[in-house]
Amino acid sequence: MSKILGIDLGTTNSCVAIIEGGQPKVLENAEGNRTTPSVVAISKKGERLVGQTAKRQAVTNPENTVYSVKRLVGRRFEDAEVRQAEKILPYKIVKSGNNVKVSMNGADYTPQEISAMVLAKLKADAEAKLGETITEAVITVPAYFDDAQRKATKEAGEIAGLTVRRIINEPTAAALAYGFEKKKDEKIAVYDLGGGTFDISILEVSEDTVEVKSTNGDTHLGGDDFDQVVIEWILNEFKKQEGIDLSKDPLALQRVKESAEKAKIELSTAHETEINQPFITNGEDGPKHLVMTLTRSKLEELVGSLVEKTFAPVRKAMEDARMKAGDINEVVLVGGQTRMPMVQKKVEEFFGKKPHMGVNPDEVVAIGAAVQAGVLQGDVKDVLLLDVTPLSLGIETLGGVMTRLIERNTTIPTSKSQVFSTAADNQTSVEIKVYQGEREMADANKLLGRFMLDGIPPAPRGVPQVEVIYDIDANGILHVTAKDKATSKEQKITISGSTGLSDAEIEKMRKDAETHAEEDKKKKEAIEHKNMADTLLYTTEKALKDAGAKLTDDERKPILEKMDELKQVKDKDDVEAIKKAVDALSEAIQKIGEKLYQSAQQPTEEPMNQGTTEQEKAEPVEAEFEEKQHE
């Protein structure tokens, strides 16, 4: 069965997603972008251009370039919205019966025909990407669209060669993207601040339905207004500094526009950004540079009133839905401008809860449409729900470090193995301690079980190879096996409670790991350095012994001195001192490297690896492990 496209047919940009392998996925267009401008043009040569190409030639061909046609879809010529659009849109809007048409290159088109051109490109690009023919789609529309507008949107799909399986509301799609349709009796607020429009919708989820309780918004407020404020600020600042008005210079203005947008985006993650456009223009006394710093707080001061402006419609929508802010269970953010921390903060303040923003706000509507498409095509049912391990599983290695074999969020069933070795010469047994958790130090995690593997033939440290295999079956039962590769002797343990933790326990363990991340990292680092020091001392001693008479006492002396120095610091917690002593010793060895080279080679491959508690030590034997898997 062919795929059903989920399409967010936006006022300024459109986005397409599908369900693949049970997961929604946004499809890139032919140009490699995840969104496509909803712009159509007929070029002077009579070619039809759609998307980015149409947008790039817009200024040279304004009367034949149609954008924002969504504002006209399904409208009657008399509608106030059409009157307003006529004033700001550069292309010609004509009356056709009771409805409207737009003119391009001497021909008149209905808004749905224009939308169909956008949809046809989206369809063709999706087909090219997927390598199959697409015939069906789910298309989203604003919650306030009336029947005529919905019908016209459906018609647009049909003109483009798509059977429109369903028209769904944009806020509903956003809620679907987060899986909220399953949350019975919940009330959801969808705050959608896009490039040019703002919408707020209040949804209520009941038995199998998502109902729009109220909707409101501002059809002329969006991210572009935010950009404009920043542009004006830059122009004013420059005028103050240099006395030059850059707005008169189209080339400079273009650079200012681009820097303003870039600065705005950067300030969503950084607290400060530098606008740096050297040689922006020429003054009487030579070239002028536009260099200024914009802070996040300054930006917030500049656009604060715009953000505030969104809350009047929000209040109105709450009133219409007869709800108080506290009644809302979930808040969803849609639209690129909601990436701004201030928007998120204000929304959180208003509703008293953190808004959801895990899904890319530019794509969340298309993803929700794809989820709906997935339900229609029955894909979702086919998906076998596989569990994941909620926490990492590993063993304790030298110095009490947690060495993870299976990382958390690994899909089960799964199996991982790693080869470890001994930490001391002639060690004949190793203890395997199985831990679960995210902390770097084993004893801060949960001990699930322990066992001994003995009968390892005596050998120098680092030589024996003990393979440890962690296997979690589909029921979440963990089987741990340790096997001495030389003797094939093995021991195993089965742990059935490994996933028996409650959600709260899991959450607590994750939080613990987060709060202790920094100190754990330091502790682990200290142990690693200590282990490295131990290894270096061991190999140096061995090398000196092996070198025998090849080294004179004079050559030995500096090395022995450096070894003593390292021994003195290695058990203290001063990482820097250990590092220094290790470097000094390494340097000393290198000086007589030639003679030591051969003997130092052999067991020295171990330096970085952590071994286990006075027992095992890790060794990177990835290749062997790989082979083993395929046997």
Place this chain on the structure above:
Amino acid sequence: MTELLKKSKGHHQELEKIIQERDEYLAGWKRAQADYQNSQKEMNSKKIEYSRYAQERILEDLLPIIDHFDEALKHIPEDQKQEAWVVGMFHIKKQMDEFCRKQGLEMFGKVGDEFDPMVHEALGQVDAPEHTGCISAVVRCGYRIGNHIIRHAQVMVGK
């Protein structure tokens, strides 16, 4: 006898059910294997795509710096052009050009070229009858690697 027949029939039904289940599981398992292999294949082709993407992103960020450097060189006063430090700057410029060449970067967008929205972005129109429908000024040149556009040229179009 009827008891035995009944029992056998029951077993038979159970066996059929088990066979059906087995087929279902086998199909599911095969599908999972196929999904895995397909995702491996996809990942391999993605890897190439990502590395190309990463390279392009770096180049894209580098281009404005190259532009600005070029701009700076243009502003060197005539009477200073022979000074050693200026000559040195031009040597650096040569290195930058060499770097771009090695990356396969090719500059495009010249005054007089016919305007093509596939590769050019029009920032405005100016009265220039001799350049009608063509580029009358280049605001920012474009770059491509082979047929792939790294950055569109920003231009003014004559009318």
